[in-house]
Amino acid sequence: MARAKVILIGVTGQIGAGKSTVAKILHSLGCHVISGDELGRQVLDGNSTVRKQLAKVFGDDILLPNGKINRTELGHRAFATEVSRRKLNAIVHPPLLKELNKQIKQCRKNEQVVVIDATLLIEWGYHKKMDQIIVVTAPKELRHRWLTARGVARKDIRARERLQLSQKEFKSYATKVLRNSGSIRHLRSSVAGWLKSVKNTGVDRNA
Numbered sequence: 001m002a003r004a005k006v007i008l009i010g011v012t013g014q015i016g017a018g019k020s021t022v023a024k025i026l027h028s029l030g031c032h033v034i035s036g037d038e039l040g041r042q043v044l045d046g047n048s049t050v051r052k053q054l055a056k057v058f059g060d061d062i063l064l065p066n067g068k069i070n071r072t073e074l075g076h077r078a079f080a081t082e083v084s085r086r087k088l089n090a091i092v093h094p095p096l097l098k099e100l101n102k103q104i105k106q107c108r109k110n111e112q113v114v115v116i117d118a119t120l121l122i123e124w125g126y127h128k129k130m131d132q133i134i135v136v137t138a139p140k141e142l143r144h145r146w147l148t149a150r151g152v153a154r155k156d157i158r159a160r161e162r163l164q165l166s167q168k169e170f171k172s173y174a175t176k177v178l179r180n181s182g183s184i185r186h187l188r189s190s191v192a193g194w195l196k197s198v199k200n201t202g203v204d205r206n207a
Helices: 019-028 036-046 048-058 071-078 082-110 140-149 154-162 167-171 184-201
Strands: 007-013 032-035 113-117 132-137 176-179
Touching: 007 019, 007 167, 007 184, 019 032, 019 113, 019 132, 019 184, 032 036, 032 082, 036 048, 036 082, 036 113, 048 071, 048 082, 071 082, 082 113, 113 184, 132 167, 140 154, 176 184
Parallel strands: 007 113, 007 132, 032 113, 132 176
Antiparallel strands: none
16 A cells, blocks of 8 residues: 655744744644744754854853853843854754754654744745645744743844744745644644545545
8 A cells, every 4th residue: 555645734923922822833733843942942952053054153151061052141132133143043943954854864764743933934935845844823922921931031022023924924934824823732632633634535615
């Protein structure tokens, strides 16, 4: 019997909208999830060349005494302007995307549904490789409340929002828009119903 085609699902959206929550729900439903944030941490912690390049561009004091990156301080500096963000991306993205490609290739051998959870999915051009793209949305006041509860300073939220796609731009790439009101039960029900449709038909009839 021929092996079923692997379904690649991208999950993205503005900062704080709940895309990682959606990814966790998909994982609980049997999908394999690759986290862009986790790949970024792996690159920062495990690649000494990247750390040296970042220290050279953003200052030696972004390094902690143990040699690891102070992510909070790096974030302050890297997301201050579009120019500094591009410098960060030029250093971090090549090794990150290399690892992402490697993991996707491996997953094709063993998994039925693979989820890529990444805010920068579209910026990377990875939306072109996906079979489905979920864009998670939430009201601005809710997103800010959730982020500040996680310890993200409001000035950092605003700085990152300025450098991201607008909600309208994100939605223009979506095959499915999931509205996150804060109810996990409702979100899980929406995700489960949508996933079942995609698995059964390969097409989301309710996007």
